[in-house]
Amino acid sequence: MIDFREMPARAQEALQSLPFHRYEFDDGTVWTEFHRTQTDYLLRFPGLADFTVAADGTRVAAYPVPGTDETTVEHLYINQLVPLALSRQGRPAFHASVVTVPGGAVAFLGKTGMGKSTLAASFALNEAAFLTDDALLVEDSPGGLLATPSHASLRLWDDSVEALLDEDSPRAGPVSYSDKTRLLAGEALAYDDKPQALLAAYALEDQGATAVSINPLTGAARQMAWVNNSFLLDIEDKALLAQHFEWTHRISAAIPTFSLDYPRDFCILPEVRQAIRQHLAGLND
Numbered sequence: 001m002i003d004f005r006e007m008p009a010r011a012q013e014a015l016q017s018l019p020f021h022r023y024e025f026d027d028g029t030v031w032t033e034f035h036r037t038q039t040d041y042l043l044r045f046p047g048l049a050d051f052t053v054a055a056d057g058t059r060v061a062a063y064p065v066p067g068t069d070e071t072t073v074e075h076l077y078i079n080q081l082v083p084l085a086l087s088r089q090g091r092p093a094f095h096a097s098v099v100t101v102p103g104g105a106v107a108f109l110g111k112t113g114m115g116k117s118t119l120a121a122s123f124a125l126n127e128a129a130f131l132t133d134d135a136l137l138v139e140d141s142p143g144g145l146l147a148t149p150s151h152a153s154l155r156l157w158d159d160s161v162e163a164l165l166d167e168d169s170p171r172a173g174p175v176s177y178s179d180k181t182r183l184l185a186g187e188a189l190a191y192d193d194k195p196q197a198l199l200a201a202y203a204l205e206d207q208g209a210t211a212v213s214i215n216p217l218t219g220a221a222r223q224m225a226w227v228n229n230s231f232l233l234d235i236e237d238k239a240l241l242a243q244h245f246e247w248t249h250r251i252s253a254a255i256p257t258f259s260l261d262y263p264r265d266f267c268i269l270p271e272v273r274q275a276i277r278q279h280l281a282g283l284n285d
Contacts, residue, residue: 001058002059002085004059004060004062005060006062006064006073007063009064009065010066011065012044012047012050012065015035017036017037019035020035020234031045032044037052039055040052040053045076045080045177047065048076049076051081053084054085054088057086057233062077072175075178076177083135084233091139092230092247094136094138094231096109096110096116097117099120099130099131100123103197103199103284105147105198105199106198106199106200107201108204109204110229114204115204116204117134118156118157118266120154121160121164122164124154125165125188125189129190130154131149131150145198145251145255146195146196146198147196147197149191149192152193153172154182154189157179157180157181163266164266165189170183172184199256200255200257200280200283201255202276203257203259209261211262213260213262214258214260216257222257226248226251227248230244232244256283258279260272260276
């Protein structure tokens with residue numbers, strides 16, 4: 001669990017420490033700066049908000065810049081802070097969307113822009129449901145590894161919204177930092193709020209495929225598919241890094257993991273869904 005509090009707005013004053021890590025857009029614009037304080041972490045989203053994260057990941061406080069609306073703070077917390085805070089608790093979180101299939105759920109691993117949310121929405125609109133959009137939290141259970149549900153919404157670019165959903169589909173308010181639309185679960189966009197057995201994972205690729213391609217990942221490549229899509233707040237924390245590496249070893253050993261590539265054309269999504277369903281059926285034969 002995370003104790004989250006939104007504090008009064010304050011200006012972003014210059015920090016004495018240098019960031020130990022940062023996220024940047026392709027044009028070099030800084031998206032997030034990661035700082036250490038004496039007791040906590042501070043994540044700065046320039047012009048939007050600062051967030052402090054307790055060293056053990058159990059507490060997060062938001063300090064919005066004056067003028068940053070509550071919806072933007074909420075979205076930053078859900079999309080950016082929650083999986084990073086969970087990583088400080090030693091709980092494995094990954095860049096992935098997850099959808100239900102007969103008998104459990106499958107994950108689509110991939111960085112931003114790989115199409116995992118669009119693929120999840122396509123399933124959720126066609127006799128399935130989604131559990132999470134961009135952050136998969138894996139939990140242990142006596143029966144095996146579980147995919148746990150997250151917030152009941154999906155973030156999509158406008159072209160995906162136009163191709164997949166009706167104009168009157170329920171959606172959250174806009175945020176200042178992204179042009180993506182957050183679609184709310186409802187009658188058409190099905191959501192499952194119960195943990196599901198994780199049956200398989202597909203690491204999305206975009207190598208210019210001309211047809212749907214599914215190939216098994218083995219050995220180190222299988223584990224690296226999970227490592228490369230991990231949420232980690234502090235990769236210099238050797239103890240937690242080792243713990244997370246053990247988690248990825250266990251997950252990759254237990255969960256069949258494959259690469260998935262397909263033409264990035266909305267018209268082919270039904271074929272992608274069918275290929276995945278047939279592939280999963282073959283695993284159970």
